[in-house]
Amino acid sequence: MSIKVSVIIPVLNAEKYITQCIESLINQALRECEFIFINDGSTDRSQQIIENYQKLDNRIKLVNQENQGVGIARNEGLLVAAGEYIGFVDADDFIDKKMYETLYNSAKRSDCDVVISNYESEIEEHKIITKYHFPNETTLHKDYIQEDILPYLLKEDNLNSVCNKIYKNKVVKEKNLKFPEKVPLGEDSLFNIRFFSIADTMEYIDYTGYFYREVKGSATRNIAGKDYFNRSIEVYNMKLPEVLLKKERVHKLRSIKLIKSVMSFIHIYFTPSKEQSFSTRFRYIERMISNKDVREALKVCYGDLMSNVGRYDKCILNLIKIKSTIGLYFVTAYSRYRNM
Incomplete structure (x- = not known):
């Protein structure tokens, strides 16, 4: 055959x-x-x-x-x-x-x-x-x-x-x-x-x-065993094929992807979990939004993202911009409550 x-x-x-x-x-x-x-x-x-x-x-x-x-x-x-x-x-x-x-x-x-x-x-x-x-x-x-x-x-x-x-x-x-x-x-x-x-x-x-x-324990749900953010930073900084390096907008596109990933990770890590304590997850997000690559990427794509997202995501972006981890916690908690 x-x-x-x-x-x-x-x-x-x-x-x-x-x-x-x-x-x-x-x-x-x-x-x-x-x-x-x-x-x-x-x-x-x-x-x-x-x-x-x-x-x-x-x-x-x-x-x-x-x-x-x-x-x-x-x-x-x-x-x-x-x-x-x-x-x-x-x-x-x-x-x-x-x-x-x-x-x-x-x-x-x-x-x-x-x-x-x-x-x-x-x-x-x-x-x-x-x-x-x-x-x-x-x-x-x-x-x-x-x-x-x-x-x-x-x-x-x-x-x-x-x-x-x-x-x-x-x-x-x-x-x-x-x-x-x-x-x-x-x-x-x-x-x-x-x-x-x-x-x-x-x-x-x-x-x-x-x-x-998507099942518990899979690569996308195992927050204790997978360092989502570190992997995203590696992808953000990885060497790209020659054909992509010639594109002027590559840095902006990579920046948009990193910030969108950070926004999704904030939701994942602020979702209640028995795998890690709240304080551990809180500190993780605190380090994430203070990371130098995140700060650089946010400067590059902030305007583009703000003009293309809804009110809730604009709020998340602004809280990332001012590094307010406690603000992110309350906004995501309220969002979960509204969606129950």
């Missing part, structure tokens, strides 16, 4: 959700797929569940390794991926039956290097579909990628995920593209910046086939 899409699934203690994930993969309308599970040192029944399904479907491959992180797990998958295109699924999530058929057919229509689709998030029982303003079902070339997609990746977080895309394997192999290793957060963003900086063609399709579940 000629493999059209290789799907890489890193797994770490996902026994609660992995059955739904596997079922959504093996029931894909596109049959010419392989499913590469990288068991990253799970200590629960995840490996056993995968092995049971492996006996029923020979498209399932399993690689076991000691716990080394998502980046290394995905890179192991890239080494063995044999499909024309590569997709990624997280073991907590699941996909629509037509997900890879839809993305693959879109890619083949114009031999695209990458296809982007929408995704649905379920966060605390609220469902949100993330869509994009890019031209729909249109082949977009290098000039559009460099003028619109790469700056968007620098400015926004909602295009970071590799899970709502498929990538041409030939490009990945020829350019030896890999995920950064031993990175606790943000590996998707770095991979995408590297891929899109060399991609020649892409398509966006207004289709939602990926269903993201």
Whole structure:
């Protein structure tokens, strides 16, 4: 069987959700797929569940390794991926039956290097579909990628995920593209910046086939184990591909992304949690809004953000500007109360 899409699934203690994930993969309308599970040192029944399904479907491959992180797990998958295109699924999530058929057919229509689709998030029982303003079902070339997609990746977080895309394997192999290793957060963003900086063609399709579940303990919720802010500072200061360094607005875009991240971290760290004491979270935010990179970024993009956000976010920005941690606490607490 000629493999059209290789799907890489890193797994770490996902026994609660992995059955739904596997079922959504093996029931894909596109049959010419392989499913590469990288068991990253799970200590629960995840490996056993995968092995049971492996006996029923020979498209399932399993690689076991000691716990080394998502980046290394995905890179192991890239080494063995044999499909024309590569997709990624997280073991907590699941996909629509037509997900890879839809993305693959879109890619083949114009031999695209990458296809982007929408995704649905379920966060605390609220469902949100993330869509994009890019031209729909249109082949977009290098000039559009460099003028619109790469700056968007620098400015926004909602295009970071590799899970709502498929990538041409030939490009990945020829350019030896890999995920950064031993990175606790943000590996998707770095991979995408590297891929899109060399991609020649892409398509966006207004289709939602990926269903993201944010669970306690995941990378985006584990405030005790993940230093969100430090990772954002590293991304803010990271060396960019040559094509991006030539753009005059790059520094402003990076500044906007950092400040937006800080605003979201303030909400995360001021949300009541048993993982860390209130005083620990309060001091964390205090250090964050006093950080020299944050102060520099705020100066660069304050005017742009203030003209494009609502009254609540303007209040948050002003409190960051005057370094009022106690003010941020009361404003976010009131917001949570209003939204209950």
